[in-house]
Amino acid sequence: MHCHIFRTLFILGPFLLFSGCESAAPPARVTPVKPRAAAVATKPAKPLPPPPLAPPTLPPAVTPTAPFHTHKLAELDAAVTQAIADGRLPGGVLWLEHRGAVYQKSYGRRAVIPAPEPMSDDTIFDAASLTKVLATTPAIMLLIERGKLQIDAAVTNYLPEFAGDGRERVTLRHLLTHTSGLRSGLGLANAWTGSAHAIALACGEKLRQAPGAAFLYSDINFILLGEIVQRVSGQRLDQFVTRELYQPLRMSDTGYLPEAGKLSRIAPTENHKTEGLLRGRVHDPTARRMGGVAGHAGVFTTAADLARYARMMLQGGELDGVRVFPPEAVRWMTSVQSPAGVAARRGIGWDIDSPFSGPRGKHFPIGSFGHTGWTGTSVWIDPASRTFLIFLANRNHPNEAAGVGELRARLATLAAEAIADFNFGFLPDGRPASSPSADTALSLNTGTNSLAVPVEKTHPLLTGRRAAWLPFP
Numbered sequence: 001m002h003c004h005i006f007r008t009l010f011i012l013g014p015f016l017l018f019s020g021c022e023s024a025a026p027p028a029r030v031t032p033v034k035p036r037a038a039a040v041a042t043k044p045a046k047p048l049p050p051p052p053l054a055p056p057t058l059p060p061a062v063t064p065t066a067p068f069h070t071h072k073l074a075e076l077d078a079a080v081t082q083a084i085a086d087g088r089l090p091g092g093v094l095w096l097e098h099r100g101a102v103y104q105k106s107y108g109r110r111a112v113i114p115a116p117e118p119m120s121d122d123t124i125f126d127a128a129s130l131t132k133v134l135a136t137t138p139a140i141m142l143l144i145e146r147g148k149l150q151i152d153a154a155v156t157n158y159l160p161e162f163a164g165d166g167r168e169r170v171t172l173r174h175l176l177t178h179t180s181g182l183r184s185g186l187g188l189a190n191a192w193t194g195s196a197h198a199i200a201l202a203c204g205e206k207l208r209q210a211p212g213a214a215f216l217y218s219d220i221n222f223i224l225l226g227e228i229v230q231r232v233s234g235q236r237l238d239q240f241v242t243r244e245l246y247q248p249l250r251m252s253d254t255g256y257l258p259e260a261g262k263l264s265r266i267a268p269t270e271n272h273k274t275e276g277l278l279r280g281r282v283h284d285p286t287a288r289r290m291g292g293v294a295g296h297a298g299v300f301t302t303a304a305d306l307a308r309y310a311r312m313m314l315q316g317g318e319l320d321g322v323r324v325f326p327p328e329a330v331r332w333m334t335s336v337q338s339p340a341g342v343a344a345r346r347g348i349g350w351d352i353d354s355p356f357s358g359p360r361g362k363h364f365p366i367g368s369f370g371h372t373g374w375t376g377t378s379v380w381i382d383p384a385s386r387t388f389l390i391f392l393a394n395r396n397h398p399n400e401a402a403g404v405g406e407l408r409a410r411l412a413t414l415a416a417e418a419i420a421d422f423n424f425g426f427l428p429d430g431r432p433a434s435s436p437s438a439d440t441a442l443s444l445n446t447g448t449n450s451l452a453v454p455v456e457k458t459h460p461l462l463t464g465r466r467a468a469w470l471p472f473p
Contacts (some may be wrong), residue, residue: 019450067101072418076411077105083407084108089376091119091267092393095303096415097311099386101419104303110267113277113398124253124266124300125392126283128373131223131299134254134309135241137333137349138325139229140176142244145329148232151337151348152177158228162203169211172228175221177338177346181209185219186286188312195290199227215354219286219296226295238293249312251305256298266300267394269375283375297374303390308382310388324470334369334381358405359389361412363424376404380412385422389415 076094077204077443083089084107091108104121111117127134143149149158156163162170176178178468186201202220202242206251209216226237234242236255246254268279275281284297292298308319313334317325320354325333344354350369351357359370359380364387369378376393391411416422 042092066104067098067420068096068418069420070397072414073103073358074420076103076414077107079407079410079414080105080107081174083404085341086402088402088404088407089393089395090397091410092376092391093119093121093123093125093303094411095307095390096418097307097388098419099421102307110394111267111279111397113271119267120265121393122253122261122265122302122304124258124302124379125394126267126269126278126373126375127299127301127306127377127392128284128297128375129219130301130306130373130379131295131297131372132378133349133371133379134299134301134306135237135245135256136222136225136229136246136295137176139233139237139240140172141325141329141333141348142230143229145326149228153226155228158231159199159203159224161200162224165202165206166211167203167205167207170207171211172225173337173339174211175225176348177210177342178215178217178221178344179339179342180218180221181207181211181213181216182220183208183268184217186223188285188289193289195293198223198286198290198294202227212339215338215342215346217354217356219284222296223290223294226293227294236293237295238298245309245324246305247321247466248324249308251301251308254299254301254305256293256300258300267397269394269396270400271398277398281407301392303392306379306390306392307388310379310390313381314383314386314388349447358409359391361409361414361416363413363416372408385416385418385419387415387422438466 076096080092080094084091089108090112091106091110096103106119106121106123108119109116110119110123139169140149144151149172151173152171154168155172155175156168162168170180170182182202182205186198186205192201194200202223205220206263229235229237229240235243242255245251253262253265260280263280266280268277269283271277280300282292282298284294284296287294287297290298312319312324315332316327317323317330334350334352335347336345336352337348338344338346345352345366345468346354347369349371351371352369353366355359356372357370359372360366360368361380364380364382365384367384368380368382370378372378374396376389376395379388379390381388388413391408393404395401416424
């Protein structure tokens with residue numbers, strides 16, 4: 001177990017607080033760190049027009065001497081330890097960050113075969129579907145913001161071979177909100193290989209629902225989006241996100257196709273019956289057939305790197321002096337973009353309120369957002385409380401085990417309860433209990449899915465939608 005608590009450099013940033021995985025580890029303590037030089041900013045993106053209404057503001061940041069309730073942190077530890085004992089996962093790494101304080105802890109084992117290995121804070125995990133929000137979604141948003149894509153344009157504008165059988169009606173928004181009508185994934189019965197073959201199969205898929213009619217989570221949506229990134233940018237998806245995101249954000253352990261020198265830190269997943277132990281190779285079989293680079297899966301990351309990404313999102317697109325998104329783009333990514341009449345509320349790639357929202361727990365309001373991954377990974381970000389929770393695991397090592405959905409929900413609930421200044425006055429729909437006004441509410445408005453007071457806020461690049469401004473500094 002490794003315990004580290006440190007203070008960040010930012011007066012308004014989240015507080016950091018670390019812990020490890022051995023029960024005999026020393027108690028958490030506050031340790032000042034030397035300030036690091038700010039990273040050199042990359043060339044700023046093309047600015048977006050200002051929003052028509054200012055976002056609601058948060059109260060001034062506070063600096064509590066005890067940001068977390070230690071007895072609730074102990075309950076977090078106990079929940080993970082019990083799940084390991086129950087055989088739901090071999091181990092994992094947790095990172096809870098709130099207003100500059102972090103509680104981090106590693107649990108259990110990174111590997112159980114061919115020899116046991118202890119979990120460590122710097123373990124690299126197969127992020128699975130977190131790829132959708134760590135790679136494909138931000139890549140698409142960067143291209144939208146630069147004027148190279150339009151969110152309500154037909155997919156056939158960028159993939160002409162997608163035409164036929166009514167697919168001409170499918171837009172980028174449908175793909176990003178999982179309302180395209182495409183099924184969950186490509187068939188694997190036939191022994192196909194290669195990215196080109198996968199794209200050909202995806203472009204020939206029949207619609208199961210009318211576009212925009214219903215929510216159906218689909219890897220095919222993001223396989224297509226990954227191909228669109230490549231065709232429009234002229235770079236393969238892995239190359240694009242490394243240059244545009246991971247390098248500027250100094251996420252040195254994040255990316256596709258991890259190098260051999262990092263293999264010993266990678267948490268293995270399945271002991272495949274024909275391919276052997278999957279370590280450093282993506283677990284998702286479709287992404288594996290595509291060569292390891294796909295829009296729906298393939299990224300590997302650590303808790304520390306994912307925390308940098310979540311912190312960037314929480315800070316409205318900027319981290320350590322480097323801005324990768326304008327605040328308006330982050331607000332639009334993380335506000336409801338689902339078509340009117342669709343019950344599941346999704347942002348641009350991000351989950352807000354859907355059957356996959358277990359990591360929100362009982363207390364984080366709608367207005368918070370996140371995503372999950374099949375291998376046992378999850379991240380949930382709450383702008384209202386300036387908090388995010390990361391839990392990374394390899395629950396399918398050495399073979400598929402019981403799900404971790406219940407554990408994710410439990411951890412999120414306990415995480416909120418562990419925060420000393422958490423505002424439990426927010427209602428489940430994101431409105432402060434004391435005031436329903438649009439000036440203070442984290443309202444989420446999209447057609448008939450309107451919460452609180454509907455206020456039209458139209459972004460010129462994301463036309464015709466309603467969405468809430470979430471609070472950023």
